[in-house]
Amino acid sequence: MKELEKTRRISISAVLFLLVIIISLLTFKKPEFNFVNSSEKTLTYVANQSHILSLIDFKKMDAADYLLIDVRSNFDYSKGHLENSLNIPKSQLLDPESTSIIQEAVSNNKPMIVYGENPETANAACMLLYQLGYEQLKLLSILSFYDNKQFQIRSFDVEKPLFDFAQTMKEASIQPIKKITVKTKPKPVKKKVITKPKKKKKMPEGGC
């Protein structure tokens, strides 16, 4: 009888075991997207800024040689965009339609050029695509904006200091010394003026 109980226990556990396997197999989903390139590799890709394409170099290129992607919103794109550009908003980069477009460019061995409102926002999209495994990627360093209801672009140098920081800081801290000397001068003048009214008081007294 003991042995019988044992077999029963084993069969129950076996059934449970199989159930767990079946359920886990049914719920198992292969993730749709995976990061292919590691963080280290992405870092070396961005750290030397070799992925940045200037407007001058871009203009030299033939439109047939690349896929130009506009990562701004649909609305901004409809108002105006660069010639031959294709709109894939940042939020829709992982949509099936977008991936099929990108895959097609990859299969045609076309490099992709990404642009947006400014290089910062486009760079986020650029880094996402790179990490997903698309390595033929360039970032167009331009500002795109509307002027007189016209879509316009302007070349923009990233990380270009607008100030000489150390120098500006030095000048800013020197400034007060010059101004303190200016302040001290008017003060003695005031003191002299204050003494005069005292004489006034004495004068009428003597007159009476």
Place this chain on the structure above:
Amino acid sequence: MSATYTTKKILVKRSYQFLALILIILAGGLLIIPKQQKHEGITPQLFVKNMLSTERYITTDILADRMVNQDPVLLLIDTRTTEEFEKYSLPNAINIPLSQILNEELNPYLNQDIYDVILFSTDNFTADEAWLIGNRMGYERLYVLEGGLNAWFKTIIEPELPKEIMSREAFELYSFRKAAGKYFGVANDTLEIEPEIKKKAPPKKVVTKPKKKKKMPEGGC
């Protein structure tokens, strides 16, 4: 009886073998599964979600306010090169050039949950790249100084005087920025000297009084 007993014994033995076999197969299966999702950090979907959010940006005004109030959980990280860092950087900032952020020695500054790490560079391009790498790795409490040092100098060190038609808030912001600028080493500015120049005007009024004096003694005589 003994015959059935032995068959049962064999059955039990076999079922043990059978179970062991399943376990071995499953263990083999485990070796295959992790290969499909072998990447460090968060999923691409979450990466996009975080990337689209502008929560990571902190303005220069908020940063200045926190620095003046000596926020203990604030940690400033300069992602520019060492040369640029040595020339000038924000007070109490640590230099971790972008290429070094995954360096084993320096990485613990980013991968922690004690401090609010503010990344900054000349504008926010390099800092944003550092943030995106950190985002991928799942680091929390990383922020980016909006506009970087360029914005810092434009707003805190050399703030623009608001026009007269602008709102009271604009003037309050200006005076805050001026006060913060003083804290960071910019001393008295032209605006404060202007009223003192105006103070020179009162002496002129006093000068008119002595004229009365002259009349007084005349009348006395």
